[in-house]
Amino acid sequence: MADRSILITGASSGIGAATARAMAAPGARLALHARNNREGAERVAASVRELGAEAVVLMADLVEPEAAGRLVAEAADKLGGLDVLVSNAGFADRTPVAQLTDEAFARSQDTILWALLRLARAAGPILAQGNAPRLVAVSSFVAHNFRTDSTVFPASAAAKGGLEALVKALALEWAPVVTVNAVAPGYTQKDAGAHAALDAKGWEAVLTRIPMRRLGLPAEVAEAIAFLGSVKAGYITGQVLHVDGGVVV
Template sequence: MMTRVALITGASSGIGAATVRALAAADTAVALHARRNRAGAEAIASQLQGSGAKTLIVEGDLSEPGTAARLVDETAARFGRLDIVVSNAGFADRRPVGELDRVAWEASLAAMTTAFFELATAAKPLLVEAGASGRLVGVSSFVAHAFARGLMTFPASAAAKAGMEAFARALAVDLAPAGVTVNCVAPGFVEKDASAHAAVPRERMAEVSRSIPMGRYGKPAEIAAVIAFLCSSAASYVTGQTIHVNGGVTL
């Protein structure tokens, strides 16, 4: 019997795909969002057939107005409810101030902060209806916190992710009376799929790894495990928090 429905954006690869694997179960239906990589989402969905999980693939560019609401509507129309939203889709822009123009700045805000806002706005009535099983998780990043000399600063991405975290705290207060929790997970440097775009050149992995106290990149499954915890009944009293999963980068 299906008892939970989750919508995960950016689910074709990386952290999003790992989160789908962590949440999908016989009692949990999952809507996998893809912007362009439908084939990747289909491959993940096919891997889950043996678990008994029900899946749906939804598509669209979350930086465009109306996309988030449509994804929520399509998920609810298919499964009749929505308990969990994981706002993971996004990208990293390494250009420093001076090279970064307004178009690129606004693209980062639209794809991450505004998309999170629109997902939350569209999903809010359904999450309130879900009550104590309602969960909203935003995937932030260490770049909103780590600005030490020698680290890449990603100014547009840092602003977009910091905005997600602040919005999550405000929304956590709003939704707390309904029993719905709102949190963020902030990964550090994470291994990318071989075919995926890497914000940091792959040839720099060894150099970057030396700057991480644990001496290595994180694995998508390690981030997904924390997201899954926040979506579980065990995290029913955790809200308005940003959980860092970064091997010590922000220490």
């Protein structure tokens, strides 16, 4: 990641924070986005700087239609360009369809799918001028997991499924200049004190459905994202890499 300019959305905690640390290296320049958790993002920025990278924190609510464009422009200005975009911001919603309001459904789409579209439209021309440019979107196993013995996340699944389709479309449009891929994490450990979609009993039940019998670590997902964002992944595009302990096989 040396001498690469990187924008990571949703970087104040969890997988986004772990990705920032995985991509940090002497000479790397990172823009770390958060919606409202500036304190968490600043802590991540401090850890990134300890690893020898430069880091700036940028705030934006990607639900707002114009926010993605402003975020990309500000990141490119502060970093001197853009080589890697990691679209990670999002949340899980397991509300059943019968109880899902239009507003709640729309928020999942805005935060996940529309955010990727808007980020990509803004970043495309800048990435095309970058060094081994990459776009990596963070999807989820919920877009593939529809079982009667498992929790289903209707709004999240719809948004992540659309995200994966958009990744494939972008991969074709942007080839051969920019590679576009997705990483689909499985059940992953949360940061201490972070909101979780399941209670303790629910997490115990989950472990029986994971072939590897444990939750994934944010750092394990981050390593996959970092690889797809690296110069070494130059012949991989339009793919969804599952990092889920075998939940989706």
